[in-house]
Amino acid sequence: MRKVYKLDGDICANCAAKIQAKIEDLPGVNKVSVNAMTYKFTLDAEDATFSDSLKKSLKYFEDIEPDCEVLV
Amino acid sequence: MARGLTKKQKKTRNRILVALAIFFALEVAEVGFEAFDALPNGLWFEFAAFLVPYLIAGYDVLKKAWHGIVHHQPFDENLLMSIATIGAFALVFFPEAEPHMAEGAAVMLFYQVGELFESYAVGKTRRSIADMMDIAPDYANVMHDGELVEVDPSEVAVGSEIVVKPGERVPLDGVVISGMSQLDTSALTGESVPQVVEEGVTVVSGCVNMTGLITVRTSKPYGESTVQRILELVENASEKKARTENFITRFARYYTPIVVILALVIAIISPLFFGSTWSASVKSALVFLVVSCPCALVISVPLSFFAGIGAASRVGILVKGSSYLETLGAADTIAFDKTGTLTKGTFNVVAVHADEEIDPDLLLSYAAYAEAFSYHPIALSVRESYSGVIDQSKIDHVEERSGQGVYATVDSHQVLVGNDKLMLAEDVPYHDCEIVGTILHVALDGKYIGHIVIADVVKEDAAQAISDLHAAGIKKTVMLTGDKREVADAVAKRIGIDEVRAQLLPQGKVSCVEDLLAEEREGGKLAFVGDGINDAPVLMRADIGIAMGAMGSDAAIEAADIVLMDDKPGNIALAMRIARKTMRIVWQNIVFAIGVKIVIMILALPFIGIATMWLAVFGDVGVAIIAILNSMRCLRVPK
Numbered sequence: 001m002r003k004v005y006k007l008d009g010d011i012c013a014n015c016a017a018k019i020q021a022k023i024e025d026l027p028g029v030n031k032v033s034v035n036a037m038t039y040k041f042t043l044d045a046e047d048a049t050f051s052d053s054l055k056k057s058l059k060y061f062e063d064i065e066p067d068c069e070v071l072v
Numbered sequence: 073m074a075r076g077l078t079k080k081q082k083k084t085r086n087r088i089l090v091a092l093a094i095f096f097a098l099e100v101a102e103v104g105f106e107a108f109d110a111l112p113n114g115l116w117f118e119f120a121a122f123l124v125p126y127l128i129a130g131y132d133v134l135k136k137a138w139h140g141i142v143h144h145q146p147f148d149e150n151l152l153m154s155i156a157t158i159g160a161f162a163l164v165f166f167p168e169a170e171p172h173m174a175e176g177a178a179v180m181l182f183y184q185v186g187e188l189f190e191s192y193a194v195g196k197t198r199r200s201i202a203d204m205m206d207i208a209p210d211y212a213n214v215m216h217d218g219e220l221v222e223v224d225p226s227e228v229a230v231g232s233e234i235v236v237k238p239g240e241r242v243p244l245d246g247v248v249i250s251g252m253s254q255l256d257t258s259a260l261t262g263e264s265v266p267q268v269v270e271e272g273v274t275v276v277s278g279c280v281n282m283t284g285l286i287t288v289r290t291s292k293p294y295g296e297s298t299v300q301r302i303l304e305l306v307e308n309a310s311e312k313k314a315r316t317e318n319f320i321t322r323f324a325r326y327y328t329p330i331v332v333i334l335a336l337v338i339a340i341i342s343p344l345f346f347g348s349t350w351s352a353s354v355k356s357a358l359v360f361l362v363v364s365c366p367c368a369l370v371i372s373v374p375l376s377f378f379a380g381i382g383a384a385s386r387v388g389i390l391v392k393g394s395s396y397l398e399t400l401g402a403a404d405t406i407a408f409d410k411t412g413t414l415t416k417g418t419f420n421v422v423a424v425h426a427d428e429e430i431d432p433d434l435l436l437s438y439a440a441y442a443e444a445f446s447y448h449p450i451a452l453s454v455r456e457s458y459s460g461v462i463d464q465s466k467i468d469h470v471e472e473r474s475g476q477g478v479y480a481t482v483d484s485h486q487v488l489v490g491n492d493k494l495m496l497a498e499d500v501p502y503h504d505c506e507i508v509g510t511i512l513h514v515a516l517d518g519k520y521i522g523h524i525v526i527a528d529v530v531k532e533d534a535a536q537a538i539s540d541l542h543a544a545g546i547k548k549t550v551m552l553t554g555d556k557r558e559v560a561d562a563v564a565k566r567i568g569i570d571e572v573r574a575q576l577l578p579q580g581k582v583s584c585v586e587d588l589l590a591e592e593r594e595g596g597k598l599a600f601v602g603d604g605i606n607d608a609p610v611l612m613r614a615d616i617g618i619a620m621g622a623m624g625s626d627a628a629i630e631a632a633d634i635v636l637m638d639d640k641p642g643n644i645a646l647a648m649r650i651a652r653k654t655m656r657i658v659w660q661n662i663v664f665a666i667g668v669k670i671v672i673m674i675l676a677l678p679f680i681g682i683a684t685m686w687l688a689v690f691g692d693v694g695v696a697i698i699a700i701l702n703s704m705r706c707l708r709v710p711k
Contacts, residue, residue, distance in 0.1 A: 009080065010191055014370040015148075017321045033308075037198060037378040063143035066136065 002031075002044040003054075011036050011068040022060045029053050041070055081191060088184050091129035095177055098122060102174065119164050122173040130157065130180035149365040149692075152332070153183050156361040159354060160685060166351045175685045179362065182686075186693020193700045194371060197379055200707060207259045207278040207299055209243035225277075226294040234288050236281045244290040245297045248273050251286035255279040260302070261638040262387030278302065301629060302637075305390050309381045312393020313374075316658055320373045324366040331364030331673075338678060348678035355685075359676035362688035365696075368665040372699035373658055379706035380654030387709055388637035389647045396633040399616045401651035404596035406546050406644070407588060409581070409610070410553035410563060412603035413620055414641060415528040419449050421457035422529065423507055426522035435522050439514050442480040442487040445470055450510060450526055451478075454489075473497075477512070488515040495520070508562035527559070533642040535567040540645035542568075544652060547596070550588060552581045552610075581610045589615070601644055603628070618644060649710045657706055661699040668695050 016036035023032045028049035033042045041061075045053040054072070061070055077085065098121050111117050127134075130153070137154035160176030211222040213235040220235055225243040228234060233249065236242050242255065254266040257279045266282055269275055275288055278299035294300055313321075339357035342348045377394035384391050391397050411417045424432040440458035443451035444467055455462070471479040476497060477490015488498055489512060495502040500515045502523070509527030513520065538549055550571040553560045560574035573584050588598050600607075600614035603621055608631035611617030619632035621639030629635050636643045672691040676683035 010194075012367060012371055013374045014321065014324055014366070017370075037374060039198075063139075066139055 001047045001050050002042065003050075005041045005043070006071045007034075007039040007041055007068055008071055009065075009068040011039070011065050013037075015065040015068070019057075019060050019064050022064070023053075023057045026053055026056055032057070077192065078195065081188060081195075084184065084188055088129055088181065088188065091125040091177075091181055091184075094128065095122075095125040095174075095181060098125070099174060115164060119161065119173050122177045123161070126157065126161070126177040126180050129177070129184050130154075133180065133183070148328075149367055152328070152361045152365055153180065156358045156685075156688075159358045159361070163351060163354065166354070172355070172685070179685050179689050182689045183362075183693055186689070186697060189697050190367070190371065190693065190700060193697065193704065194375060197375055197700075197704050197707065200382075207241070208303060209241040209277060209299065212243035213237070213240075225297075228290055228294065230290055230293055232290050234290060236275075236286050236288060238281055238283055238285065240281050242275050242277050242279045242281060242288065243297075244277050244288070244294060245292040246275060246288040246290040248275060248286050249289050251284055253284035253286050254282045256282050260298070260388055262389075262643075263638050263640075302385070302390060305392055305629070305635075306381060306385050309378075309391060309393050312395045314377055314394040314398035316398060316655075316662070317373055317377060317394055320366075320369045320662070324370050327366055328364055331360055335360035335364070342678045346679065352681055353678045356676040356678045356681060356683070359683050359685060359688040360673055362685065363669045363672045363676075363691035365692045367692070368696035368699045369662060371696060372661045372665070372703045375700060376654055376658045376661065376703040376706045379703060380650055380657075383707050383709045384647060384650045387643070387646060389643055389650065390629075390635040390637065391647075392633050392635070396616055397651045397654055399597050400599060400618075400634065400648060401655035402595060402597045403599040403616060403648070404545065404547045405550065405588060405592070406541060406548075406599045406601060407550040407552055407585060407614065408569070408641075409600075409602040409607050410551050410555060410560065411528060412639070413601055414534045414551065414567060414569075415530050415563060417528060417603070419453040419510070419526050420529045421453055421524055422509060422527045423505070423525040424522070425505060425525070427520065430521045432522075435514055436524065438482060438485070438487050438516060438521075439489045439512065439524055441467055441482040442470070442478050442489045444480075446472065446478060450512065453526055454512070454524065486517050489513070508558045528563075530563055530566055531639075531641055533640055537641035537645050538568045540642070541648060544645055544648045546648070550584075552576055552584050554578070554580075578606060579609075581607060582613055585610050585613050589613075601641075603639070618647070620644075646709070653710050654706050657702055661702055664702075665695050665699055 013036040016034040020032055020034040023029060028046040029043070030046070031044040043054060043057060058070055061068060102118065133150045134154050136150040140148050140151055157176045157180045160172040160179065163172045209225055212225045212228050213220045214223050214228060215233055215235065228244055234244065234246070238253070248269050248271055250271060252270045254268055255275060257267050258264055259280070260276065260278045267279070269286065276298040335357040338360065339354050342353045343350045377397060380397055381391045381394065408414050424436050426432040426435040436458050437460060440455050441462060443454050444462050444464060466483045467480060469481040473479060473490060473494055476494035477488065480487050488494060488500065491511065492502060492513065495513050495515065498515065500518060500520050502513045502520050505511050505523055505525055507525045509525045512524040512526060514522055514524065541549060548571065549569045550573065551560060551564050551569045552573050554576050555574060557574040560572045564572045576584060585598065585600055592598060597615040599616045599618055600610050601618045601620060602611055603619065608627055611619060611631040616634065617632040618634045618636060619628035620636045634647060636647070669691050672683050672687055674680065676688070
């Protein structure tokens with residue numbers, strides 16, 4: 001399943017890259033992009049574990065860039 | 073600058089203003105009236121007083137730095153700023169050191185001002201790109217129970233009939249089934265001449281209907297329509313990162329910890345081994361920390377690419393990723409497919425050579441009459457160039473001679489129109505032409521009266537495009553074609569192509585491109601330009617594949633790295649200039665930012681010690697702002 005979420009709040013390209021790298025390493029995640037230019041977070045993960053992947057991803061957002069909120 | 077600030081930015085701005093006011097009041101009290109010196113324990117009063125504006129301006133930075141440490145994400149700019157400013161305040165504990173409270177507060181203040189500017193500039197750039205991409209239609213008019221209803225374009229099924237009124241955007245790709253109008257395609261192609269549409273003409277979504285009401289039968293669902301594909305392409309473009317961009321990300325990852333360690337080394341080692349004072353070495357360590365922030369680079373480099381891609385999309389050049397912009401910027405050889413790329417791919421009469429006493433128009437009219445019933449492309453082009461009306465009653469007895477031409481009786485004259493084989497078969501003496509192309513000989517009552525030359529027409533701006541490319545720094549242009557050598561050479565000579573590979577089979581083009589790749593000089597890249605029809609493998613094989621005239625062609629958009637919506641060769645040179653300009657700005661920023669930072673670090677070394685905290689703040693946010701403003705130049709399309 002592939003879903004696109006909007007981001008709210010400032011995020012620098014550096015943090016975006018960090019978050020993206022972290023999420024990429026999660027099991028069940030096929031493809032992910034955190035786009036600091038278009039303010040979009042695209043998550044492509046296995047259907048069965050999608051909600052889990054999303055939850056973990058949001059945690060990374062919270063840890064690395066608390067100013068940036070993912071509009072789920 | 074008040075306009076265009078988000079709520080959050082306004083809040084930060086107000087906070088900074090309050091902190092600034094307090095700060096200046098304290099400065100005046102300290103410097104002007106030496107108020108603190110008069111007090112007992114004045115230094116500690118001063119310390120406490122300057123903490124107020126410091127905390128008002130920077131509490132969120134401190135909070136985020138703490139957050140980073142707690143969540144094992146240290147080494148971000150918040151932490152660096154926190155250490156540096158806390159350090160400045162802490163100098164009060166070194167008895168021999170000059171106190172730096174004012175400086176600590178000021179650094180935080182100006183860091184925040186800089187951050188605000190940065191956030192504003194980035195937001196502005198992003199918005200202007202978003203405005204450029206504002207081509208998505210909001211609704212489609214669908215006939216429902218005899219009434220026009222506005223519905224979401226994504227809900228319209230393929231094959232539905234939709235009505236597009238003047239002033240509205242075409243919401244979905246389709247074919248006009250009734251009505252006539254002119255479409256403004258400039259948002260998609262950058263082309264300002266409107267497209268005339270009538271029944272049977274294909275229209276693409278994103279164009280604006282200008283004059284008349286048209287009814288369109290949709291041919292694609294919203295998700296696959298042109299406008300949606302373009303938007304997706306440009307939005308995802310930043311995923312295929314340029315090498316420079318990845319380099320910066322990697323650089324930032326190592327650079328910050330290295331500078332932090334260096335700062336520690338300076339603070340501890342240099343007083344122990346090189347005899348500098350503790351306060352001087354701590355001060356230089358703090359300067360190191362402040363300038364070490366890589367944000368000038370990590371923000372401005374991707375921003376430049378994003379702006380460059382945005383600017384390109386504005387003129388109908390879709391770049392699928394910043395890495396392609398980078399590669400195109402490094403290209404020094406461009407290979408072109410001939411037909412459909414440099415030439416129009418349609419046959420046209422380019423010359424009518426009548427023998428003496430014959431009127432060229434008469435010659436053309438005989439040929440047009442003789443070819444009146446043929447559907448051969450050559451016959452079509454002859455009829456097209458004949459301006460008169462063909463009176464079919466004047467024609468009797470038409471005989472097609474396969475592979476040779478046609479024999480007809482026109483106005484009770486015997487007319488032969490065909491190639492040299494026909495002339496030989498009919499025993500008519502003929503002569504060849506100095507122009508290269510398909511020669512159509514014409515004989516009237518057994519006597520040769522001249523010939524018509526038919527050729528693929530070179531696009532108007534092809535020659536200009538080639539010379540522009542050379543001017544932009546392309547060293548070699550190559551034309552690949554399946555056509556005969558003479559035809560290819562003639563075209564190449566006319567438009568100034570350096571090298572021709574003719575009579576190639578489709579797979580021959582791939583091996584040609586491979587040859588060219590093998591010849592490549594150090595660092596030079598090879599671009600291939602095709603029309604996307606049956607040259608997909610070549611587009612993929614070249615370092616960078618550019619497809620032309622892609623309005624509506626899926627295969628081309630799929631295979632190419634850069635897609636030109638229009639089929640004008642001039643856009644290749646334009647794409648090249650945009651790529652070069654973007655890369656120039658990217659490198660300017662990299663060299664400028666790293667250069668300034670290194671200079672400040674050298675000046676800050678304990679035994680030099682010229683650099684102040686002020687300079688350090690400039691080295692951080694000042695440099696970042698300059699780099700961002702420089703990046704914004706990528707938004708303008710070079711002429």
